[in-house]
Every structure is written in C-alpha cells, then in structure tokens.
Amino acid sequence: MSTQSIIVPKHSTVIAHEARARAILRWLVREKVIEEQLSTCGRTGNRMAYALAEGARKVALHPERLPFGQAVSGLEVVTDRCIFTPLEGFLEEAGCPECRREVGEPLFESLEEWMPGQTDNFTCPLCGFEDDINGFLFLQPCAFSNLGFIFNNWGDAGFTPAFIDAFADWLDQRVAVVQVKLPGA
Template sequence: MGHAIADGARAVVLHPQALPFGEPINGLEIITKRCIYTPAKGFLGEAGCAECRKEIGEALFESLEEWMPGRTDNFTCPECGHEDDINGFLFLQECGFSNLGFIFNNWAEAGFKQSFIDEFADWLDQPVSWVKVEL
C-alpha cells in the first residue's frame, strides 16, 4: 500500500512520459524501519574503504547481520581498521542503509531530476541515495 501518483510527479522527473500513470502499482511507499536498499538485478556486492581504498565488500555485506537488527550503525574496515557509519564506505553501485526509505514504485524509467534529489536531501537534512531497483 502506498500513496498514489499525482500530476505533480511530472515536475520532479526527467522523463514524465515514463511515469506509471494508469498502472496498478505506481505510488510512493514510505518505509520507517531499518532497511537495506541495493539493486535487485545485477548487484555486484562490492564496496571499498574510504580510508585505505581496498575492496571490503564481502566483509561489509556479511556485517549487515549486525547492522540490520540495530546492534551497530558502524562498520570497521578489516584491512586498515577505519570505522565509520556504514553509509560512509564506498559502493560501486548506489546502496542505502537507513531507518527511512522512499520507494517510488515503477518510476525507474522516468528518472529523477538531480535538483529534486538535492532539494529532498536538503529538506531531510540527510544525504540521499537513489537506488535503482528493477524487479
């Protein structure tokens, strides 16, 4: 269940003709629990340390068993010991780890204007990642 798409959606996307008007699944879902957002198809599972720049994806994604239930917000690089919020590490593909998420169902083809993402991040006073998920 989500919030239905409205005409205002045309103002925030790159390709308004691709918006899912008339589709049975087309709205906005707001998630208010801790979730992991990664691409569903073609996800590489690769991540790097912002400090030492080494590949640490396998260890980082294994650590999500600690992150998901809220036992920690941070991850420590197994290569150099750098510790940071999990979102502070480098990902080859957009990923998000958050207690707040916005799922725009079937909007991927429409694409978001960068100005919308920037304004949304400013309004939230938090960084925003656009994770494109194809099911």
Template sequence: MAEQQTILVPRISSFPGHEARARAIVRWLVQQGIVDERLSTCGGLGNRMAHAIGPGARRVVERPQLLPFDRPANGLEIVSKRCIYTPTRDFLEEAGCPECRQEIGEALFDSLEEWMPGRTDNFICPECGHEDDVNGFLFLQPCAFSNLGFVFNGWGAAGFRQSFLDEFAERLGHPVAQVHVDL
C-alpha cells in the same frame, strides 16, 4: 513492462525522528502535487497502501511521458524500519574503504548480520581500522542501509531531475542514495 521501484534512502543507518521526518517529506510532496495525500492501493509492498502519483510528478522527472499514471502500482510508500536497499539483479556486493581505498565488500556485507538487528550502525575497515556508519563506505553500485526509505513504484524510467534529488536531500537533512530495483 517489468515492475520496478526507485528508492530514495538517506545515507544514515539510524535516522533520528525518522517517522516524523517521513511525514514532513510526504506533506511537502503533497503540497507540490507530486503525490496524493490520501493512501490508496497503488503500492507494491505489503498491504499495497501508498500515496498515488500526482500531476506535479511531471515537474520532478526528466521524462514525464514515462511516469506510471496508467499502472496499478504507481505510488509512494514509506519504509520506516531498518532495511538494506540494494538492486535486486546483478548486485556485485563491492565496497571500498574511503580511508585506505581497499576493497572490503565481502567483510562489509557479512557485517550486515550485526547491522540489521540494530546491534551497530558502524563498520570497521579490516584493512586500516577506519570506522564509520556503514553508509560512509564507498559502493560501486547505488545502495543504502537505513531505517527510512521512500519507495516510488514505477517511476524509475522517468528519472528524477537532479534538482529534485538535491531538494529532497536538503529537506531530509542528509545525502540520499537512489536505488533502482527491478521486481
């Protein structure tokens, strides 16, 4: 079975107070028994430290039998730096303007060279001049751009319930993108 990640990302480039909000989300997930409070080496990034999957995870997914309880990488990792979250395979880099509905993917993805170091959060449509946070544009495939991301290692096949995604977004105070990554 290939390793994969499901990443929940707020649709805002510069999430204010992102580290404090991440701690609040982790506290909520721990209280629900969805993840463990203590960090262990069950992650897939960097030093592999993550919050291991908890028994409450069964309540927030569509297919609990597919949760990765028996896999070494099964935890939740928090990314608190500016990052581009896209699928790793077959990502088309297609985007549209919400104002004029024109295809502007090439220009938008080229602009991420300015976005990544934090010189800007916004993109201006080259067709109509509409300006918004880069996350405000339309994408054919789920992706997001933010200084905050919640990486669930191995949870993708289980599929989050919509009610969980809605509550997650409500607690964050921003809509979220759900990005699937195959490693």
C-alpha cells in the same frame, strides 16, 4: 518489467525518522507530486501507497515515462531498518574510503549485526577506519537506513537533480537513489 526508484538517506539511524517521513509526505503533497490519501497503488503488504499526482511531471527527468494509469505506481514509505540494494546484478562490492581497498565481503557479512541495530558502523578490517556503513564506497548505489521512500515503477522516468537536492535538504541528509528491477514482475 517492474521497477522501484528508492530515495534513501545515507545514514543508518535517522533521528526522528517517522516525523521526517511525515514532513516529506506533506512537502510532496503540497508540491502535488503525490496524492494526500493512501490508495491501493503500492506493491507490498496491503498495497497501500500514495498515488502519483500531476506535479510528479515537474520532478521527473522523463515525465512521459511516469506510470500514470498503472495499478502499481505509488510511493511507499519504509520506517524500519532496511537494506536498500538493487536486486538484479548487485555486485556486493565495497571499498574503504580511507585505504581505498576492497572490503565488500566482510562489510556485507557485518549486516547481520547492522540489521538488528547492534551497530550503525563498519570497521575496515584492513586499516581500522570506522564509519557509518553508508560512508563506505559502493560500485552501485545502495543504502542502509531506517527510512526509505520507494517510488514504484518510476524507474524509467528518473528524478531531476533539483528534486534529489530538495529531497536531501528536507531530510537534512545526503541521499542515495537506488534503482531496482524486480524479477518476474
């Protein structure tokens, strides 16, 4: 089964997101986690992505499970507003951090306004608490942002906590790690 491990800032609109993406890519190349040049190791569009490099072994929890030699194994960067959720078994449940009650259905309905950028925020219909949509509580890791880093088929390898912390530091944002299992792949 094909997987994606996606690192996403927990902020709807990351300021200067394209410049931050380039900085992250430069850092990952310096650390030899990815190759500098694009190649056809991606999954979407023209399949162009950054191939994994030997330094990926030091950021993986299980380096022996990295997808070396697989056709789809590269890092793709998303710089458009996107909803990053697991495809398989996603529960669409969310809670308000203020009143601690379930608000999943209205929150996910609000994505029709969030997606085109009409708003970054969601207001709890039960208590009136308002925050960036990423500030609400989700049962499964997910995120909503204009920036995302999709590591194709890295799911079984995992990331070290130090790598996730460094990624968050480079982005100057809290991050979510969204695990996706792709059906029929």
